[in-house]
Amino acid sequence: GQQLNQSPQSMFIQEGEDVSMNCTSSSIFNTWLWYKQDPGEGPVLLIALYKAGELTSNGRLTAQFGITRKDSFLNISASIPSDVGIYFCAGLSGAGSYQLTFGKGTKLSVIP
Amino acid sequence: DAGITQSPRHKVTETGTPVTLRCHQTENHRYMYWYRQDPGHGLRLIHYSYGVKDTDKGEVSDGYSVSRSKTEDFLLTLESATSSQTSVYFCAISGQGREAFFGQGTRLTVV
Numbered sequence: 001g002q003q004l005n006q007s008p009q010s011m012f013i014q015e016g017e018d019v020s021m022n023c024t025s026s027s028i029f030n031t032w033l034w035y036k037q038d039p040g041e042g043p044v045l046l047i048a049l050y051k052a053g054e055l056t057s058n059g060r061l062t063a064q065f066g067i068t069r070k071d072s073f074l075n076i077s078a079s080i081p082s083d084v085g086i087y088f089c090a091g092l093s094g095a096g097s098y099q100l101t102f103g104k105g106t107k108l109s110v111i112p
Numbered sequence: 113d114a115g116i117t118q119s120p121r122h123k124v125t126e127t128g129t130p131v132t133l134r135c136h137q138t139e140n141h142r143y144m145y146w147y148r149q150d151p152g153h154g155l156r157l158i159h160y161s162y163g164v165k166d167t168d169k170g171e172v173s174d175g176y177s178v179s180r181s182k183t184e185d186f187l188l189t190l191e192s193a194t195s196s197q198t199s200v201y202f203c204a205i206s207g208q209g210r211e212a213f214f215g216q217g218t219r220l221t222v223v
Contacts (some may be wrong), residue, residue, distance in 0.1 A: 031210050
């Protein structure tokens, strides 16, 4: 089946630093989604991307839909302690498929 | 928050017993999904529904069945629970089959 390779698996950063993570695939996707999950909670949708090359922001978060449609990137600027959590990418291939494929997540730790 | 309620939130059951998890939505969304989340595997789709009485298998459907008799309810049944089904189960909903919104999860332990 389709797979998404999400990297890095984990990262430790200082408060105030910028963060970058990405998701790649050998398959083409028509939709890219980014989620954040806090401990004991369900994933929460952060950003949705629908077109190749699209760049979308949500506060300090910015995500991009790669030109090749095989990758996506999420950046967090000026990190704060509440950014701690696991970030997941998810892709939808379209063509009548309604099944999201998820990456395995990036665990973010912020050092105050 | 999307109007999704999962019940129960926690359950401990014995191997070999049947278990049913419930997902209830108040958003009138067409699509509903059941995922399981395990360390090292991320979120994996078990079954999904694209309408009342319309369901299909996902990546890890063996040992699970689902039913959707009403738009708002999607049930996941483990016919005979096994220890390998110990996991956190998430229900998700989607209006157009793109963005999915998740419930808070059910932690199931099979002993």
